[in-house]
Amino acid sequence: MLLAMTAADADELRAFKVTGDAIVEPLGGARGDVARGRAIVVDRQKGLCLLCHTGPFPDQRFQGTLAPTLAGAGARWTEGQLRLRLVDSAKLNPATIMPSYYRTEGLTRVGAAWQNKPVLTAQEVEDVVAFLATLKDPQ
């Protein structure tokens, strides 16, 4: 955890290229890890996903109802599309409530502990993308 925090502190946002509604290339060439991605998705302090989304996680109580289910996300979207939706969903829909997980610009009154830090590091974004891509079943 301490190591991860230090990495996040030092993490200058890596440049990425948006193509259509996707970021085709992994952020900084990182390779995602499916198991780590799942752990981030269900972590209420880290990924925060289940505060708003439901998903195929029978072991997780109290999943939110504010956003579409994550079940089938890997069938609905390519990895590149998932990546842009995580990195900065507002690029696709400025009115979305989906936080931009890899953006530090254009935010207001960010708490002292969070300033100039993305919600997730590039590696963590890749881990989540890798995991979401495995969610092919829409149920």
Added chain:
Amino acid sequence: MIRLVAAQRLLVPAAMMCLAAASAVMAQTIDGRRSGFDFMSRDSQQLQRDDTANPGMLAVLDGEGLWNAKAGRANRSCADCHQDASTSMKGVAARYPAFSAALNRPIDLQGRINACRETQQQATPLPWESKELLALSAYVGNQSRGMPIAPPDDARLAPFRQRGEALYTRRVGQLNFSCANCHDDNAGGKLASAVIPQAHPTGYPIYRLEWQGIGSLQRRLRGCFIGVRAEPYAYGAQEYVELELFLMSRAKGMTIETPAVRP
């Protein structure tokens, strides 16, 4: 068919009686606005309804003691000037925040209590979120229980209220949420286990089960700021008064519940 009609004849008055009973308690569903009371479990509703069980009533009782206690260099109690709170304070909480001519800005009820302490009792102001300030606020607020929220028609408040609305709709924090994103656009939805209420400040100070204690609207607002990873304003900040002004105008006509219970 005949049987159905007969059943309806029975059901309709029964339903109307239920509605009448419900509206006697809360009277807040007329135009789609709903108190947080409506969003909570039956158990929590029962806890609020029963004064002998509502933990917020302990603060009201403490507040009554403080109301009658002499304080400050003036050695005066609230009651020495205002006499019986059940008369003099009735409806006061329903019209706060109000404009203070002395300060040339709006103040909330807590600010009013502390202003009185300083000028009339010549006592040191009570710290924000202190047991004493919450108790006095709960006692004064309780005198308006059952009354409609009635923001004063005072043009001097308008620019402050507008700033409150701007704060309410401005996205803040690392997670980039405005109050409206949740409490207007997604009220009734579930944020994890919590049902998102419409953010009507009908019962402050409230006894919040999550806090295991009583707290002010400012404490509640700070909780949301921290939740979206924004820097909360300090207790007593003018921004909280402005937000409260906007929220109270938005809740105009809804019923004061102080001390409310919330999850």
